[in-house]
Amino acid sequence: MNRTTVAMLAALEALLAVAIGIGISLVPLTILWAVESGFSVDWVLFWRGAVDIWLLGNGVDIEVTLPSAVVASTGLAAAADPFPVTIAPLALTAFAVVMGARAGIRASATRYWQTAVAVALVTVVVLNVLAALSSTDDTLRPSLLQAAVLPGLVYAFGLAIGVLRGRHRIPAGHGGTIGRLLTRLQDRLDERFDRFDRAVAGAALRGGGAAVTGILGLSAVLLTLLLFLNFGLVTSLYQGAQLGVVGGAATTLAQIAFVPNLVVWTASWLVGPGFALGAGSSISPVNTVVGPIPGLPILGAVPSGDFAFGFLGLLVPVLVGFFAASLVRPRLVAALSGRPLVGRLLVAAAGIGVVAGISLGLLAWFSAGAIGPGRLGVVGPNPWLVGLFATIEVGIAAMIGMASGSRPAETPTVSTLRTADRVR
Structure with a gap:
């Protein structure tokens, strides 16, 4: 495959990862919208909820400002002020890492794996920023700065696992600049530690x-x-x-x-x-x-x-x-x-x-x-x-x-072996 094909496949895989990640929450929320509300509520609210759940799974903080009616029903004075929601559902985090690892393994099998990694990261960052922009309203406001950084880091962690697994040691002649740097680093470690x-x-x-x-x-x-x-x-x-x-x-x-x-x-x-x-x-x-x-x-x-x-x-x-x-x-x-x-x-x-x-x-x-x-x-x-x-x-x-383990048995010394030979 040429460089363009590799880049397009990497972008498509990153798109699927983000789409499935949002869809995991969006599908049941859409069913809830259809069955419970009878299509009377704006579906965009459920889209925003699914996006916010996905962003939380990638470490993005959500600032929540509850409507006055909800605050009155809770009876909590602290609920009147904006508060952050920062806990991440780790199942979605693990999903993002696994999808990144799968993409990294496939990218490592190609000649242009560096291009695939770069395109996948850019695609993930752009899609998450666009999703965060689409989910921002007066009630829920995800951090746009974190949306531009953290989902990319989570996906990059998975990519790194996949690339290292697919290429245990990247040859300098095929890995480009990064491959040569990794090989040089490994050689330095081999020299420093026996x-x-x-x-x-x-x-x-x-x-x-x-x-x-x-x-x-x-x-x-x-x-x-x-x-x-x-x-x-x-x-x-x-x-x-x-x-x-x-x-x-x-x-x-x-x-x-x-x-x-x-x-x-x-x-x-x-x-x-x-x-x-x-x-x-x-x-x-x-x-x-x-x-x-x-x-x-x-x-x-x-x-x-x-x-x-x-x-x-x-x-x-x-x-x-x-x-x-x-x-x-x-x-x-x-x-x-x-x-x-x-x-x-x-x-x-x-x-x-x-x-x-x-x-x-x-x-x-x-x-x-x-x-x-x-x-x-x-x-x-x-x-x-x-x-x-x-x-x-x-x-x-x-x-x-x-x-608590037993000590290894000592090997016979040279003198002992020679004595045994003389006895024979």
Whole structure:
């Protein structure tokens, strides 16, 4: 394919990513518009809502100014002032990253992958800015500056994953200027760090990734169990909201978009700091203080319990850190091939804790935000505390896991072999 064809395909794929991302919310909202309102309400309102949901998923803040009638019905004085909505539905964020990764993999298979990446990024930025302009009104005002930057960064992250996966090492003769720079950077790293240092760094990355995956996986299992155990409360919240069939389906779809957020919040609960559902609230293994919160049915699965149950939850990151270190230790010991182990094993274990702490802290940051006025401006976990607790818990457990393995068998020395030959 020539450069023009590659550019057009990249632009088309970026267009589909934005269109599908908006359509995920627009389709159920359109059904709600047709069934509940009987086409009597302006459809543009639902278009703006779908665009705002998509922009939130890409990290764009929305400034909300409620009409006076709505403010009077809520009875909240803080609702009269404009307030930001900043919480991102991480399911849409993940969708944008996955679509970018798919585009990056396809672009990496072509000769003009740099052109494809550039055109895809420009297309995503332009489309999101146009969508933000079309959704701005007196009630909802997305940040145009963020709309011009953040969706492009999210899509670029996916593109980078796809390109690096498709081209593990870009040859200097085919990668152009960027390919030569990446090759030069890799050569510099190879010169600066020997294979033993790289083995320790690789073990830290693999172990930290395994620890984060294990904590998130167990958090998802715990959230599922809590949904089943609190099914009656969730059902009563649905009934109390009186949403109807279509409204209930739309609410369910909206809650599904926030399921990854709830998984991260559950992971923060297991790590220890927990999370907040409004300023002054605290939901953690050792303390649960909740004020008035929105009656979203899925919030009926919020983890809580006595100290014994919370203590069992705190064991999860410790056990996961131990098993993650045990998983990567044999390969690391083999790579060190007789070198001094203690120092390097401790460094690898500390690296596992740091990788896990940074990853969970970033996820906690991405999952938190503001969902309303007043005290609802603080929702989600504290990323600094989550990162610190995870680093300490996983790091200490990883050190125990690194120290608990058996030492490799020593190879016979040359003198021993020669003595054996003489005996024969």
